[in-house]
Amino acid sequence: MNNRRLISVITGVLLLAVLLPVGLSIWLAHRQAEENFASEMGNYASRVVMRTEQVIEQGKRALDDIETFSGKPCGPEHLLAMRRVSYVNRYIQEVIYLDGFRPRCSSLESLSTEGIFPATVKVTRDGYRAWLTTQNDIGLQRTMLALGGKRHVVMIDPQSLIDVLPFGNWSISTALIGTDSNQVIASSFALTPALWQRLKQNGDEQLKFQGAIYTMKYYPQLGVAIVTSASLAPLEKSWHRQLLIWLPFGLLMSLLLALFLLRYLRRLQSPRQRLLDAIHARDIVVNYQPIVTLSNGRIVGAEALARWPQVDGTFLTPDVFIPLAEKTGLMPRLTQLIIETVFEDLGKWLQQHPEIHISVNLDPGDLTSDTLPVLLREQLARWQLSPAQIALELTERGFADPEISAPAIDALRKAGHAIYIDDFGTGYSSLSYLQNLNVDILKIDKSFVDALEYKNVTPQIIEMAKALDLAMVAEGIETDSQQAWLREHGVQYGQGWLYSKALPKAAFILWAEANLRTAKRE
Numbered sequence: 001m002n003n004r005r006l007i008s009v010i011t012g013v014l015l016l017a018v019l020l021p022v023g024l025s026i027w028l029a030h031r032q033a034e035e036n037f038a039s040e041m042g043n044y045a046s047r048v049v050m051r052t053e054q055v056i057e058q059g060k061r062a063l064d065d066i067e068t069f070s071g072k073p074c075g076p077e078h079l080l081a082m083r084r085v086s087y088v089n090r091y092i093q094e095v096i097y098l099d100g101f102r103p104r105c106s107s108l109e110s111l112s113t114e115g116i117f118p119a120t121v122k123v124t125r126d127g128y129r130a131w132l133t134t135q136n137d138i139g140l141q142r143t144m145l146a147l148g149g150k151r152h153v154v155m156i157d158p159q160s161l162i163d164v165l166p167f168g169n170w171s172i173s174t175a176l177i178g179t180d181s182n183q184v185i186a187s188s189f190a191l192t193p194a195l196w197q198r199l200k201q202n203g204d205e206q207l208k209f210q211g212a213i214y215t216m217k218y219y220p221q222l223g224v225a226i227v228t229s230a231s232l233a234p235l236e237k238s239w240h241r242q243l244l245i246w247l248p249f250g251l252l253m254s255l256l257l258a259l260f261l262l263r264y265l266r267r268l269q270s271p272r273q274r275l276l277d278a279i280h281a282r283d284i285v286v287n288y289q290p291i292v293t294l295s296n297g298r299i300v301g302a303e304a305l306a307r308w309p310q311v312d313g314t315f316l317t318p319d320v321f322i323p324l325a326e327k328t329g330l331m332p333r334l335t336q337l338i339i340e341t342v343f344e345d346l347g348k349w350l351q352q353h354p355e356i357h358i359s360v361n362l363d364p365g366d367l368t369s370d371t372l373p374v375l376l377r378e379q380l381a382r383w384q385l386s387p388a389q390i391a392l393e394l395t396e397r398g399f400a401d402p403e404i405s406a407p408a409i410d411a412l413r414k415a416g417h418a419i420y421i422d423d424f425g426t427g428y429s430s431l432s433y434l435q436n437l438n439v440d441i442l443k444i445d446k447s448f449v450d451a452l453e454y455k456n457v458t459p460q461i462i463e464m465a466k467a468l469d470l471a472m473v474a475e476g477i478e479t480d481s482q483q484a485w486l487r488e489h490g491v492q493y494g495q496g497w498l499y500s501k502a503l504p505k506a507a508f509i510l511w512a513e514a515n516l517r518t519a520k521r522e
Helices: 002-067 076-088 158-160 194-204 233-268 271-280 318-328 330-354 364-368 371-383 403-414 431-436 446-448 457-467 480-488 505-521
Strands: 092-099 102-106 128-134 144-148 151-157 175-176 186-187 207-209 213-218 223-231 283-293 300-307 358-360 390-395 419-424 441-444 471-474
Touching: 002 076, 002 092, 002 144, 002 151, 002 158, 002 175, 002 233, 076 092, 076 102, 076 151, 128 213, 144 158, 144 330, 144 457, 151 158, 158 175, 175 358, 186 371, 194 207, 271 318, 271 330, 283 330, 283 505, 300 330, 300 457, 318 330, 318 364, 330 358, 330 371, 330 505, 358 364, 364 403, 364 441, 390 403, 403 419, 446 457, 457 471
Parallel strands: 300 358, 358 390, 390 419, 419 441, 441 471
Antiparallel strands: 092 102, 092 151, 128 144, 144 151, 175 186, 175 223, 207 213, 213 223, 283 300
């Protein structure tokens, strides 16, 4: 992924980093409120089950107690025993003695006038009979839960099964429904048949309906389902309270993530990162400025000059980004890219013109690189070119420490590469290092060519090169008079806008072919 695309991705992530924690905090607040609400409703339902089991167990104990009576049925002692059982057990409303399914007497009546009890609806695992009935001796139309043993029945008010207070901040209603009969055993709210059907279809999932929330749990061992219901209004208030807790946390996370990503984004947009991305993406292109013989204008080579294309269609020249590459340690990667590009651009063309060479600028640090000689050998072998077709240019800074530079230069010359001294006279000019180093060509900087008629430095440079038997290339030739003066003073080669500016590979090949055809005709 290149830097531009990565910046786009990071910008998108930055927007998410701002919005996501806030949205997440709102979602968490709502979820926390719902979880607390559901947990309380679940806890409440569990307590209803515990109450139901407690009431049923009390009824069973009451039955076990009265079943031990062995005296005369419905006699004074029997009636007293039934009254005691009813009095001691708080959930027992009445104890009835049965003859088959016909009541004979009870803790309320010495002689019962109730009709025959209905058939048993359910028998528990431990053998107790259970059913719902509206029969009683006091003329009330009220459904009661009957729990029967062998000869006795205890009557339990179903409301006692759900008589549980919620611990939370909101009111919870409950309904107890028989799963086999779909009959409401006890309820503290109006559970309609339609709502019961929707709850059964929804299963264990919460149901929000008409401003209320419902949950349902099955308890097969009791043969019942417990439905809990609560208004959604307290849930909204709870959500708002949770939002006051979670929203500041979300805002803080958004701020921290935004600061981190902005810092990273600034780093990605730094000049070094942009240049590194351009190198990785091989966006750096190479243009070629012809080098010609001053005596006849025939091309002998070209200097490879890197260009960095920008988004707006312009190009950055080496004097802008080469110092950046040197300062940030990217010069070895940039040198490798330029060398590979030169071979890719002109490899086949140089095969056809073995007399032409291309000069490549090196950084002083490239001299100590172990990879440079290997890279040159590999590329020369791949494209089947002579080492003499690749010349290497070094500025005077590259010769500042002859103990380091001299062995490296000797090795490159032995490999067959010509060595240029670039921008001579602008840096560490010294006759002593010229005497101690084996170089081939001295390039006269454009600044000296521009001042040919006004200063005496250029003639001295020319005489120095002649004394050391060095060939010379004058840079920046723009006029015929400059060309004539340099040729007259013995400079062999030149480059500049008088001949051609630096050209892209296709344009350079066309220019060079035209030059060679003209020279051949002459």
